[in-house]
Amino acid sequence: MKRREAVQYISLLLGGTIIGTSYFLEGCKSKTGVSMAFTPDDVSYLDEIADTILPPTKTPGAKAAKVGQFMTVMVNDCYDADDQKIFHEGMGKLDDFANKTYNDSFMKLNPQQRHDLLVKLDGEQKDYMAKKKKEDPTHYFRMMKELTLLGYFTSEIGCTQARRYVETPGRFDGCVDYKKGDKAWA
Amino acid sequence: MADNTYDAIVIGSGISGGWAAKELTEKGLKTIMLERGENIEHVKDYVNATKGPWEFPHRGGRTQEMIKTHPVLKRDYPLNEMNLNWWVDEQKSPYTEIKRFDWFRGYHVGGRSLLWGRQSYRWSDLAFEANARDGIAIDWPIRYKDIEPWYTYVEKFAGISGSKEGLQQLPDSHFLPAMEMNCVEKDVSARINDHYKAKRMIIGRTANITEPLPGRTNCQYRNKCWLGCPFGAYFSTQSSTLPAAMATKNLTLRPWSIVTKILYDKDTKKATGVEVLDAETNKTYQYFAKIIFLNASTFNSTWILMNSATDIWPDGLGSSSGELGHNIMDHHLGVGASGTVDGYDDKYYYGRRANGIYVPQYRNILGDKRDYLRGFGYQGGASREGWSRNVAEMNIGGDFKDALAEPGQWTMGMGGFGEILPYHENKITLDKNKKDAWGLNVLAFDAEWKDNEKKMRVDMQNDAVEMLQAAGVKNVKGHEGDGTIGRGIHEMGTARMGSDPKTSVLNKWNQVWDAPNVFVTDGSFMVSANCVNPSLTYMAMTARAVDHAVSELKKHNL
Numbered sequence: 176m177k178r179r180e181a182v183q184y185i186s187l188l189l190g191g192t193i194i195g196t197s198y199f200l201e202g203c204k205s206k207t208g209v210s211m212a213f214t215p216d217d218v219s220y221l222d223e224i225a226d227t228i229l230p231p232t233k234t235p236g237a238k239a240a241k242v243g244q245f246m247t248v249m250v251n252d253c254y255d256a257d258d259q260k261i262f263h264e265g266m267g268k269l270d271d272f273a274n275k276t277y278n279d280s281f282m283k284l285n286p287q288q289r290h291d292l293l294v295k296l297d298g299e300q301k302d303y304m305a306k307k308k309k310e311d312p313t314h315y316f317r318m319m320k321e322l323t324l325l326g327y328f329t330s331e332i333g334c335t336q337a338r339r340y341v342e343t344p345g346r347f348d349g350c351v352d353y354k355k356g357d358k359a360w361a
Numbered sequence: 362m363a364d365n366t367y368d369a370i371v372i373g374s375g376i377s378g379g380w381a382a383k384e385l386t387e388k389g390l391k392t393i394m395l396e397r398g399e400n401i402e403h404v405k406d407y408v409n410a411t412k413g414p415w416e417f418p419h420r421g422g423r424t425q426e427m428i429k430t431h432p433v434l435k436r437d438y439p440l441n442e443m444n445l446n447w448w449v450d451e452q453k454s455p456y457t458e459i460k461r462f463d464w465f466r467g468y469h470v471g472g473r474s475l476l477w478g479r480q481s482y483r484w485s486d487l488a489f490e491a492n493a494r495d496g497i498a499i500d501w502p503i504r505y506k507d508i509e510p511w512y513t514y515v516e517k518f519a520g521i522s523g524s525k526e527g528l529q530q531l532p533d534s535h536f537l538p539a540m541e542m543n544c545v546e547k548d549v550s551a552r553i554n555d556h557y558k559a560k561r562m563i564i565g566r567t568a569n570i571t572e573p574l575p576g577r578t579n580c581q582y583r584n585k586c587w588l589g590c591p592f593g594a595y596f597s598t599q600s601s602t603l604p605a606a607m608a609t610k611n612l613t614l615r616p617w618s619i620v621t622k623i624l625y626d627k628d629t630k631k632a633t634g635v636e637v638l639d640a641e642t643n644k645t646y647q648y649f650a651k652i653i654f655l656n657a658s659t660f661n662s663t664w665i666l667m668n669s670a671t672d673i674w675p676d677g678l679g680s681s682s683g684e685l686g687h688n689i690m691d692h693h694l695g696v697g698a699s700g701t702v703d704g705y706d707d708k709y710y711y712g713r714r715a716n717g718i719y720v721p722q723y724r725n726i727l728g729d730k731r732d733y734l735r736g737f738g739y740q741g742g743a744s745r746e747g748w749s750r751n752v753a754e755m756n757i758g759g760d761f762k763d764a765l766a767e768p769g770q771w772t773m774g775m776g777g778f779g780e781i782l783p784y785h786e787n788k789i790t791l792d793k794n795k796k797d798a799w800g801l802n803v804l805a806f807d808a809e810w811k812d813n814e815k816k817m818r819v820d821m822q823n824d825a826v827e828m829l830q831a832a833g834v835k836n837v838k839g840h841e842g843d844g845t846i847g848r849g850i851h852e853m854g855t856a857r858m859g860s861d862p863k864t865s866v867l868n869k870w871n872q873v874w875d876a877p878n879v880f881v882t883d884g885s886f887m888v889s890a891n892c893v894n895p896s897l898t899y900m901a902m903t904a905r906a907v908d909h910a911v912s913e914l915k916k917h918n919l
Contacts, residue, residue, distance in 0.1 A: 229762040236762070252424040290758055297756040320757070328748040328765070329420040334413060337766045338748075342411065344582040347712035349541035357709070359747060359768040361414070 211263050213247040220266065220282060221246045225323040227289040234337045237327045245326035246319070257312065265315020272296065334361035367393045367613070369910075370635055370650040372620045372665065375472025377883040377899040378656030379602030380515065384907035385654070386611035393648055394606075395618040395637060397657075398468035401447070401475065403599035407589030409443050417442050437848060439465050439476075444587055447476060453798035462806035463847035464660070470616055471598040472658060473850070476587050479568040479595050479715070480740065481521045482893035483512050483532040487726050492889050495734050498688065498783040501888045502860045502869035505532070511901035518605075519596040519900060520574050522716075523566030531721040531893070538571045539564045540580075540716050544708045545743035545771050550718065552832040561723065561828070565716040565740065568596035568897075576604060584713030595715075617641045619799060623653060623678060623879060625670035631878045631919070632669075632678075638799055651919060652878050652910050656903070659852035659884035660689075660789055664804055666856060666866075666873070666881075667791050679856060679866040679873045686790055688783040688854040689808040690890040695844030696818050697739060698825035699774025700837035709745060709768060717742035720775065720828070722892050724820060733816035734782065737892045739825060741775025773834050777821035780892045781846070782813055783854055808846055851895050853887035871906040878919045880906045 213221075222243030229237040237243075250262050273281040276295075277288055284292065293316075300316040307314075327333045334340040340361040368390035371381045378394060385392045400406075414420055421443050423435065431451050434440040439448055449466040456464060467473040486505045493500040509532075516535040524539035542550060542564055550562040569580040577593035577600055586595050593600035606612040617640040624634045624647065634649035655662045663686055667677035679685045717740050723729060724736035746769030755761040787808035795803050822839040829837045859865025862874035867886050873879040882903040884895060913919045 228757040230759050232759040232763050234763075234766070248418055249422075252426070253419060253422060255425060294756050294758075324748060324765070325420060327762075329414040331413060331415040333748075334415060337762070340413065341712075342413070342583070344712035347541055347582045347710070347714045349543035349547070349710050349714075351709050351711050353707050353709035353768070355706075356767070358766055359745070360709075360711075360713075 211259055213251070217266065218243040218247060220270075221319075223282060223289070224269065224293070224319055225327070227286070227293050228320055228323045229327050230286070230290075235332050237323055240327050240330035240332040242323055242326040242330070245330070246322045249322055249326070258318065261312055261315050262318050265318065268315060269296065269319075328361075365634075365647060366649045367391045368650060369393075369652040369654065370395065370648055371654045371656060372635065373397075373472065373656035373658060373662070373883065374470045374598055374603075374614070375467070375656065375658060375883070376474045376477070376596075376598070376896050377903045378472070378654070379474060379598035379606070380900050380903040381654040381656055381880075381882060381907055382606040382612055383602040384904050385652070385911070386606045386609040388907070388911045389609075389611065390652070390911065391611050391613075392606070393613040393615060393650070395620055395635070395648070396470045396472075396614065396616045397619045397640060398470065398616065400470045400614070400616040401589070401599065403593070403604070404589070404591050407591055410585060410588040410591050412588075433463060434465060436463050436845070437465070444476070444589075447587075454803075455795065455797060456803045457792040457795055457805035459805055459807040460809050461845050462808055463845050464806070464852070465847070465850050466658070470614065471603075474597040475589055475599065477597075477896060478850075478894065479586065480719070480894040481516075481519075481523075481534070481566050481568045481897040482719075482721075483534055484508070484891055484893065484898055485530050485532050487530050488889070488891040488893075491735065491891075492783075497734065497889070498785075499857070499859045499861070499864050499888060502858055502865075507869075508898070508901050508905065511905040512897065515897070515900040515904055518574075519568055519601060519897075520570035520572075520577070521566055521568055521897070522571040522580075524564050526560055526563050528560060528721055530723075530726055534566060534897075536566075540567070540569075540571060540714055542718065543710045543714075543743055545702050545705055545773060546718050548705075549702070549743065549773055549829075549832040549834065553828055556831040557723075557828075559723065562718050562720050565719045567716045569715055570594055570596075577601070580715070582712035582714055584715040586715050618646075619801070620657065620665055621645075621668060621801065623655075623665060623669040623876070624649075625673070625678060625876060627670075627673055630876065632876045638801075640799065643799065651914060653880070654903075654907070654910075655879060655881045655885075656883045659887075660804060660855060662881050662883055662885045663789060663855040664791070668802075670876075674875070678879070679875055681875055682862060682864055682866055684785075684857060684864060685866050686855050687785050687788045688857055688888075689787040689789065689806075689846075690781045690783055690851075690853040690887060691846050692778040692849035692851045692890065692892060693781055693810055693814050693818065693844055693846070694776055694778050694849050695842035696779075696821045696825075696840065697741065697774065697776035698822065698829055698837055698839045699741075699772060700829050700834040702743065702771040702773050702834055705771050718775070724817075724824075731816075731820065733813045733820075735780035735813070735817070735892065737777040737779035737817060737821050739775040739777050741773070743771060743773040746770050746772060773829060773832075775825055775829075777818075777825065778849065778851075778892050778894070779814060779817050779821055780890050781810060783857070783889055784808075784811065787846075787854075789855060806847075810846055851884070851890070853884040853890050853895060856881050856885035857888045858886045859888065870909045871902060872910075877913075878910075880910055882906050 225237035225242035338361040669678040720739035722736040792805040858867040
């Protein structure tokens with residue numbers, strides 16, 4: 176596909192960073208979407224998954240940035256029917272995995288258990304994505320992780336607290352000193 | 362009827378239409394500017410310009426609904442959530458692709474002057490002489506000396522930032538101070554220039570102002586240009602030419618005005634006015650004037666000519682040469698290279714510079730000779746990777762999050778813009794079987810690249826790889842996409858100028874040979890494409906044509 180090319184082209188045109196590179200162009204494939212409804216419980220569940228992927232540190236985590244809600248908007252509006260199905264089924268699979276591993280649902284696990292579980296799942300996702308054939312579907316946890324990163328780092332918290340956002344920089348300095356630990360510009 | 366009579370009519374309000382309106386009104390002509398789409402008022406209507414990324418529900422991305430309703434726009438970056446209303450409504454304005462042609466249009470006041478990439482480069486005689494030198498198509502009827510004073514004239518008003526380099530193939534403009542390269546670009550540029558013993562890489566020349574101009578604030582480095590600039594810091598109709606034209610009190614702006622034909626009087630052999638279909642009411646109006654400037658954008662200006670004076674010329678006004686609708690050009694792109702840069706972990710930048718580096722053409726000029734004709738330039742830049750980078754050794758969790766919140770590896774990349782030759786058989790025609798929402802026949806596209814462009818693309822990728830490697834960039838990878846014709850959004854040709862009415866549609870003053878009071882000064886007039894971004898040349902040629910038109914009018918020659 177031309178996505179990579181196009182992303183690079185935008186980067187050139189806009190002179191650098193763009194919003195949501197991983198999502199910008201391939202957002203939706205051209206099939207009519209069948210919306211599957213998310214419940215408020217689903218939003219809480221997705222918030223906790225997101226907060227395990229990007230937890231609070233010195234800066235707020237993904238739950239504070241309302242990433243669960245964001246994921247539902249993106250899946251409803253931007254995913255095609257096949258991907259919506261994978262995502263919804265994936266929510267069940269993730270909980271099955273929790274039950275299998277800890278004999279309890281994900282929501283009942285403590286933060287360390289959640290972390291360990293999703294580390295395993297991320298490993299599985301990486302293996303699958305590396306080996307899969309082009310026409311094979313995306314792994315559901317890959318979807319959750321990508322949406323979490325996009326949703327968090329483009330949120331107000333992700334831009335103004337996790338990173339640094341200056342709406343109107345006023346000038347360009349092409350060469351400033353950088354110390355390890357300084358945040359990126361949003 | 363008297364109410365509908367002006368000294369001049371300008372059809373279209375984009376980059377060239379805005380310039381025509383400014384120049385005509387400043388010379389005292391009562392002028393009406395007809396725009397087919399809605400009005401967009403400067404600043405007031407830039408509704409998304411100051412929003413944070415988080416204020417867009419899909420963070421700028423695309424929904425299934427957008428994809429369904431924009432079958433052309435979805436092919437590349439223009440389909441996005443942030444300025445969707447400034448791209449054409451494809452359901453209302455379809456077109457026919459005999460061969461695939463990506464046509465990205467903006468139907469509103471200001472046209473694509475609100476959306477353009479703003480890179481601004483002069484042509485040189487190496488480009489104006491290219492057709493004659495290579496025996497391709499026809500010779501340009503002008504040379505650099507004809508356009509040079511007009512480049513200076515428009516640059517002083519529009520505001521072009523850049524650096525003086527003294528390059529023969531890329532004459533210096535009248536510049537505002539250049540934007541700065543970042544540390545890595547400076548280093549890469551120095552190494553490349555040293556390696557090739559030539560000035561290969563310079564800062565981009567852009568219509569973003571680096572010092573204030575009347576009514577406009579200098580660039581604030583927000584990099585949100587295509588949402589409209591509340592500071593008026595880049596050249597657009599709204600920020601620049603429209604306020605100047607309005608200040609004369611000689612301009613009437615009429616949005617929602619689709620010009621369906623130019624009215625032609627076969628006795629005087631001149632145009633008398635235009636017919637307008639009101640896009641909102643579907644009522645038809647006529648407007649009359651001594652001079653008509655056709656600036657409806659490349660292809661749409663030709664569409665209007667094709668629909669005009671058909672009782673005399675079945676294929677339309679300007680078709681007597683057999684060249685109307687022919688010789689479609691664009692720039693081919695989507696090919697280049699990128700890699701990573703070590704050693705600058707303690708360096709960063711401040712501000713979002715809406716500009717990059719530029720590598721002017723060096724192939725097939727100044728002693729170089731390849732197995733294809735013409736050449737290409739590159740645009741690119743260096744930056745540090747953001748949160749979407751791959752962090753291979755990390756999975757999830759707090760350390761992962763904090764690492765992504767810091768800038769990543771420096772990368773440097775560039776992509777080529779290559780010249781497409783003017784092939785007679787690359788053409789648009791009227792599709793008599795398909796109509797738009799107003800019942801008007803649409804255009805059919807039949808154009809493609811050929812062997813010359815394909816050969817050039819091999820160099821475009823290999824040269825980029827070689828150049829970056831020569832500069833010490835690591836992990837250099839070339840890339841090439843399909844980059845369909847049209848994707849450059851630099852449409853040119855279909856009503857070319859020339860010295861002979863048998864082989865050209867316009868004379869050297871942009872006048873239609875068959876109706877000398879009709880001037881076409883958008884990209885339609887181009888005879889060859891060169892490899893530089895074309896808009897600055899449209900500006901200069903428009904100002905030049907208006908000067909000629911008004912002087913001829915005073916001499917009672919029009």
